[in-house]
Amino acid sequence: TFNWTADDQRAVDTVRVLAADAVEKVGNGHPGTAMSLAPAAYLLFQKVMRLDPKNPDWMGRDRFILSPGHTSLTLYIQLFLSGYGLELKDLEALRTWGSLTPGHPEYKHTKGVEITTGPLGQGLASAVGFAYSQRRMRGLMDPDAAPGTSPFDHTVWVIASDGDLQEGVTSEASSLAGHQELGNMVVIYDSNHISIEDDTNIAYSEDVLKRYEAYGWHTQRVDWTKTGEYVEDAAELYTALEAAKAETSKPSIVLLRTIIGYPSPKKQNTGGIHGSALGSAEVAALKTELGFDPEKHFDVDPAILAHARKVIDRGAQARAEWTTGFNAWKSANPDNAALLERIEKKELPAGWEAQLPTFQAGKDVSTRAASGKVLNAIGGVLPELWGGSCDLAGSNNTTIEGFGSFVPASKQTDTWSGTPYGRVLHFGIREHAAAAIVNGIHLGGPTRAFSGTFLIFSDYQRPAIRLSALMGVPSIYVWTHDSIGLGEDGPTHQPVEQLATLRAIPGLDVVRPGDPNEVAAAWKKILETTDNPAGIVLTRQNIPTYARGTGTATATEFGSTDGVAKGGYVLAEAVSDGAVVTPAVILIATGSEVQLAMEAREALAADGIAARVVSMPCVEWFHAQTSEYREQILPAAVKARVSVEAGLALGWREFVGDAGRSISLEHFGASADYKRLFQEFGITTEAVTAAARESLAAAGA
Amino acid sequence: TFNWTADDQRAVDTVRVLAADAVEKVGNGHPGTAMSLAPAAYLLFQKVMRLDPKNPDWMGRDRFILSPGHTSLTLYIQLFLSGYGLELKDLEALRTWGSLTPGHPEYKHTKGVEITTGPLGQGLASAVGFAYSQRRMRGLMDPDAAPGTSPFDHTVWVIASDGDLQEGVTSEASSLAGHQELGNMVVIYDSNHISIEDDTNIAYSEDVLKRYEAYGWHTQRVDWTKTGEYVEDAAELYTALEAAKAETSKPSIVLLRTIIGYPSPKKQNTGGIHGSALGSAEVAALKTELGFDPEKHFDVDPAILAHARKVIDRGAQARAEWTTGFNAWKSANPDNAALLERIEKKELPAGWEAQLPTFQAGKDVSTRAASGKVLNAIGGVLPELWGGSCDLAGSNNTTIEGFGSFVPASKQTDTWSGTPYGRVLHFGIREHAAAAIVNGIHLGGPTRAFSGTFLIFSDYQRPAIRLSALMGVPSIYVWTHDSIGLGEDGPTHQPVEQLATLRAIPGLDVVRPGDPNEVAAAWKKILETTDNPAGIVLTRQNIPTYARGTGTATATEFGSTDGVAKGGYVLAEAVSDGAVVTPAVILIATGSEVQLAMEAREALAADGIAARVVSMPCVEWFHAQTSEYREQILPAAVKARVSVEAGLALGWREFVGDAGRSISLEHFGASADYKRLFQEFGITTEAVTAAARESLAAAGA
Incomplete structure (x- = not known):
């Protein structure tokens, strides 16, 4: 039963004044949506999500993705109120050198941040990967549990903005989410009709919910402006979120009509409040409006903070309950429990490398074919490894045979059989989403995933590739058809600058093996690397396989x-x-x-x-x-x-x-x-x- | 009135056998859609489009964009049949060194090719730019003409594939097309349910037409499978295309359900026919099926060719009629006619550079601000120059003031007034579409256009940037916030590798001016360059303006x-x-x-x-x-x-x-x-x- 007290409301209003104060102090930033999303974010952290602030990496937690990273305060202030470790001094240090509160949320930098967001669209697109990860992990570990009863069940919650919904990468990923019937994800779409060029109607007039219906999503609309007044009806939103969560046969989007910057007296509902400090007079007016002392800054009523931090106790209790079930699962599934323990430690199984194939010297083989042989040779011993192609499975040689595709049963085809828990991914002709989804898979859980396409189309993936490198997640890119060696398809398909431009991304390993046996060695090193992404770059055409010695090169033998x-x-x-x-x-x-x-x-x-x-x-x-x-x-x-x-x-x-x-x-x-x-x-x-x-x-x- | 004779049908069947023969001869390529799209393509070239094969650059022509470039034969064979200059020997030379028929259609290489296509999505996205170009040119040259009466009226016709519709860039561009109410474009969506991984249902199950309705498009469905048999009802498609053309208040999409590779006896409706030769037995079977001699290759009945090439006479007549109207317009509009003549010659007006501003030495100014001043200083004398931002107008300084936005009247906002013929573009948060649309603007007509965003988001635009360089079109990219100098927004927004990776694109000029006066000189050179794209890279922060001499640097003066x-x-x-x-x-x-x-x-x-x-x-x-x-x-x-x-x-x-x-x-x-x-x-x-x-x-x- 939903309960919303005066303390809750005061906490939400505290969020707003903190957002205004934090931006005002540093002199720049994005206060507008942090203010108007305060009720939604508070609702998620306090009433909706399963979380344990003292154990932010708890496997059983719900995941939260703030796709519009510029409104980082929306997240930071909840992390503060919920007790994740951020304190007022951190909010005061917003957007300054060395702080825990950089301009956009950074993964591995601030506890409770699940993903680095900022380039619009990436968060929502990767959220689809989080949802893939949850389903695959459940399939690996606990496939027979009844819905909602497994310790591997959780929900992926997303806040997305007008900008996220305009970016093409979210169209691609959302189409896949609908196709995959991802009942484990819920998106709150903050429809505030304002972006940097002010009223979004100047560039954006499509019917978003109809579009999401076309993708196969469950859609709801919560319009806080519907009465003509702006009424932040938390109960209405809560009901919608619970309905969204209850819809487990498809992903859900809740369009939440808000007024950006509410209740800033003069600047709400303007482009000006999106990305600029309010100014001291307006901050004071906001505080007065909300019954705060306009002379005080970063002023949080200890009682309100204590109220909000009760979520720590609730979280501990939730985790304890979950742990009971988890322990029962462990006892009942010792093999899977051992597998989980191994992959959570990012370890490979002892002796796995014995499965790596050796290619016979003297035979010409394309490195893409060699890569396919490697994947199939190790697929059996590395159940955590999965992936697929952007409609180029046969060309990319990315199919691990024998485990089926990751698709709802109704979407199997004559060529591909599969289950919702399958292993072979089919991204369609959506290279950018593929990369973003693979990022999300790595962020959401301990499996390893790869996407395949032609090297030339890495250009479509660059924003997601860069984020994988920035975050230090071990996404794997299989890029075949790596040069003019692809031949007749011509210049639109022939990479020229891509090797250099991919190597230019800090933290991305670009691996271009020189013969089939180098392919096997390359995969070994890529899989042993767990804290940064790698791309393996492969030929279409056959190339020689060298006869090698067993050590370094000598006068008569080639190097191993x-x-x-x-x-x-x-x-x-x-x-x-x-x-x-x-x-x-x-x-x-x-x-x-x-x-x-x-x-x-x-x-x-x-x-x-x-x-x-x-x-x-x-x-x-x-x-x-x-x-x-x-x-x-x-x-x-x-x-x-x-x-x-x-x-x-x-x-x-x-x-x-x-x-x-x-x-x-x-x-x-x-x-x-x-x-x-x-x-x-x-x-x-x-x-x-x-x-x-x-x-x-x-x-x- | 629609007329479809036995000769027309024979011509269509000739297309199919030529497609099969051409791929068979070179041993690789994409025969499937060239066969099944033969009726649609023939219909467009022979019965629907306004074109003059002997004057492929005629301004009054309809534009045709083949978004799935891999089915280049769909275009090449029509160019052959219609008499654009391709002959049988060119079809025989498909995909070979130096031929006029490379694997994907190449702009400036083969007459009648309006745009280089191949990377999926780019053609359809740039088609939106073609449509922008038509409307802007009409607005510049002949704004008061009644609809359909101006020599500047034409229609943009597009064939798009499942792959094009899956790519995010087309989602972005299609949303803009609906928003802009582009009644001058018609898309035939070849829905054949087959892509490289075979049945598209494995990755693609959304309701595409519903999605396009959500964007505000006019939608129709032509299902040649609806009777249970496959019936290529050309009249039905013709009626739909005419209805689409008649709908001038919004863009149109016609979903055409085809069977890929029809009527190949054994390989139709398979992934195998998408991108591989049929094999000699199947080619022979196809010919037998269609009543052609299985022993003959590239065998075209001269009577059928003559029948098809009657389009040359019809085209000449259409152009003559158009020319009468065009001459009347010229007489009535001498100033605009002079402007048209100038921009068609890619010339700048005499003395235009006198408008370029000089920035006072000693004052610190950001180069983005200087760029904005340049644009506004030259906007008056260069009406052909237009553009705008991806929701960052105020940050990119890309607004040419005083001429209004390019939007339907109903979509003006408090901040932006405009008309359908306006000058300021608003791309929304759709960087990739912005770049593709600007390419299309340059391909579709003689105006010059620019898009603006932050430099970091050039990563979202790379596939379109690369195509502008490959095609040699003078798209202009305004990229501001060009380094860590943007400050607090942090690493997701700070370019590090972008300067190097953009310079890596062959044929792209990357221009990073060192002070405000360099900005003016840079814009001058960029606008004087008409055969390749350029990006101008600008600071957020203020930098010094140097006092300079009038020539090369001396012991006492800085270089001009x-x-x-x-x-x-x-x-x-x-x-x-x-x-x-x-x-x-x-x-x-x-x-x-x-x-x-x-x-x-x-x-x-x-x-x-x-x-x-x-x-x-x-x-x-x-x-x-x-x-x-x-x-x-x-x-x-x-x-x-x-x-x-x-x-x-x-x-x-x-x-x-x-x-x-x-x-x-x-x-x-x-x-x-x-x-x-x-x-x-x-x-x-x-x-x-x-x-x-x-x-x-x-x-x-």
Whole structure:
């Protein structure tokens, strides 16, 4: 039964004056929605969500996602009132260096923040991934429990704004949420009709709820302006949220009509209150309006704070109840409990790497095909690993066979069987949502997930990729068709700048294996990495599989794939008269261009030039090695160097230096057979050989 | 009155066998939709669209956009049948080096191709820009004509696929199209229920037409499967298209239910026919099914070709009729006719640059504010220039005042008045659509348009930016808040890698002016550039305005802004004892970091080190200069060099060389006052000075 006391109302009003005070103090920020969303946020934290403020990482908690990150105060003030650890001094430090209250909420920075939000649309889109995560975890751990009875049941709550609803990434993700019938998520859409250019009607007049009905969502409207006066009817919203939660066959959206900045006397309902301090006079007027002392700042009645923090006790009780059920589940499901314990610790099972396939030397295989073989070889021992493609499953080789698709039964097709608890994801032609959803999967629970598409379409995913790197979540991107090597589809589909621009994202590992066995080693390292994202970049076309020794390269054997995890290693040594020698020139290559370096090495050897080939599958991993290791691979004294990559030279100058040369592609591609393209664009063994000679000349000069 | 003869049907069937033959010959490609869309495409080219195949650039033509570029044969075969210049030999050369028929249609490459398509969603999204362009041109040239009577009236026709409809960018653009009530566009949505992962139901189950109703579109359904048999009822589709065209108060979408690959006996309605050759047996079976000789390839009945090419005569007649009206308009509107002639020639008006403002030296101004002043100063003399922001008008300074917004009257707000013919664009919070629409504006007509957002959100726009560069259309991007200099909004909003990653796009000019007067010079060069896109990158914070001489830098005067158009120039010379000397060190900086280089130059001078400051607002423009000019600015003999930019060093190594140093930011930003951030992250005058000393030491070593 719903209960809303005078203390609750006073707490909500306290939120508003704190929001105004915090922005006023720093002089900038976003007070408007923090004020008008105060009742909704308070309702969620105090009356609706299952949470335990003292255990913000409790697995059984409901998840809360504030998609409009600019209204971070909406979250920070609830974290303060609910006792998550934020205190008044933190609110006073809003948007200042080193504070726990940065301009936008940051994951891993402030307790209770489930996700970094700010770029609009990302929060709501990733929320769909949180909901995927919940369903998959339930399917892994407790599939037979009756609805609502499992310790793995929880609800994903989202606040979204007009801006979130306008961004295309939420359209993609919301279509998938409806398709997936995600009954475990509820969105409060704060429809306040104001954005930065003021009245949203200037750019936004669609019928949002009708659109969400078209996606298959459950829709409700709560209009606090419907009487002509603005009445914040918390009970009405509560009823709608409970109805939304009760609807477990589809996702729910509640359109909440609010007035931004209410009850600021002069600035409510204006674009001005969205992103600017109110000014001292208006802050004072607001306080007077709400019965607060206009002379006092950050003034919180201890009784009200104590009232709000009773949620700590309720949370402890909720967690205790949940723990009883959880312990019962553990006893009844020891194998699953062990699995849960392992993946919660982000550990891989002992000996898992024995499942990694070895590819036979001498056979040409595309690295995408090798990647598919790896995924299927390890799929059995790593149940936490799942993923799929953006309508390119067969091209991306991203299907782990034998476990079914993650879809409602009614949406199986002749090609794909599945269940709501399945393992193969189908994102449709929605690359951006795929990346955002995979982020949400990692944020929402302990599974590992990947999305697949062509490398060129990483451009569609960049905002979500950047957030994965900023947050430090281990999202995995499988990007195939990684160069002009894809051939006839032509320049719209051929990556040129993408390798360089992805490497440019701080914290993203970009891994481009040079042969099938490097693929297996790359997957190993990617899966062992748990605190940052990685993309694996794969060929469409077949490339050679090298015969390797078991250790570092020698005069007669190529280096083993142990070097892959170090980012760059000597694949083939500089040899003269049957002995390893200091290289005259170093050829650095990635992916399908390793073969060109290898052939050039032989051609140079025929002319008595001892060239070393360094395979550099991951620049980021290489940079993480000791300077001694790096010096060993790329001795400073060897100035003659050539990089070979079928993409921009951008970034390689650091490796090859002033005397170096880069075999690269500095313009868009073309539509033709790939062998013709490599030839026409001068990415050939002969070009590498010539560049090596040029570099030798330059280094000697 | 609609007429569909046996010859028409034979022509349509000829399309199908040609599609199968063309893919079979090259061995790869996308035959399926080229076969099933044959009736729709033939209908458009032969019975619906106003076109003149011998004058594919005729201003009065209807525009046709094939959003699913992979089915390029759908277009190529109509261009062949209609006599645009493609012949059988071109179809035989499909997807091969140098052909006029690359894998995806390429703008400026093949006559009759209005836009390069391939990355799904971009075509439909840019089509909205085509429609904007038509309306704006009508408003500029012939606003008082009755509907349908103006030579500036035409219709934008689009074929879109399941993939296009799933991409978020089309959701954004379609919402805007409905909002703008674009009665001049008609979309045929090819709903064939098949994509690469086969039955689309695995990932796509929304009610698309309901969604488009929610956007405010006119919707119709033409279901050729409705009888249980597949009946390609051309008359039914024709009636729907005419009804769609007649609906001039809103955009129209016609859902056309087709069977992909029809009537391929064994492969129709399968994912296999989407993107693979049919195989010779199936091609033969198809021909037999349609009454063609299975032994013959690329076999076109001359009578059928002649029948189809009668469209040339009809087109000539249509153009003649149009020309009569156009000439009448010219006589009646000499001023507008002169304007049209000028902008069709891509010329700027004589003396326009006199309107460019000069900013007073010594005053600190943000470059975004300077940009806003430039736009408003030239807005009066350049009526072809228009644009607006993604809900950040006041922050981006993108509003040209005094001409009203481009919106239906019913969607004006208290803040923005406007008309359907207005000049200020409001994209809402839809950055990707903004970029795609601006591309479409440039493709659809001779106006120049810009979109504005924060630099960080260029990540949302990359697929459309890349296409503008690939196509060589002069889209303009205004990107403000260009570094950690935006301050408190923190890392989600602070660009770090964006400057480098945008420069990485071949053919995109990235322009980051170093003071307000550089802004004016930058806009001049950008507007003079008509065959490639440019982004202007602007500060939020105020920066100094330099006092400059009238020519190149001297011992006592800074260089004029004439150097801006050359991309890099000497802003301040190396001076010793009152005379210009060979620099000991060169400091290269852009944007807000020019001031750090200038201050460092003074600090170094105090120690007797003569430093030159090179302002480098546009690396691409600099690379386009002669080697003599570049040597003059950056003499090879001066090895001590420092680059200064509040972003990645990536790309600067080429300029500074092995002995150089880069003052840069190699990690994400933080939320705090911007001055604090520059200090904490070591982007300071002191750091530049120290780096100069280090570089001097390295160069001397």
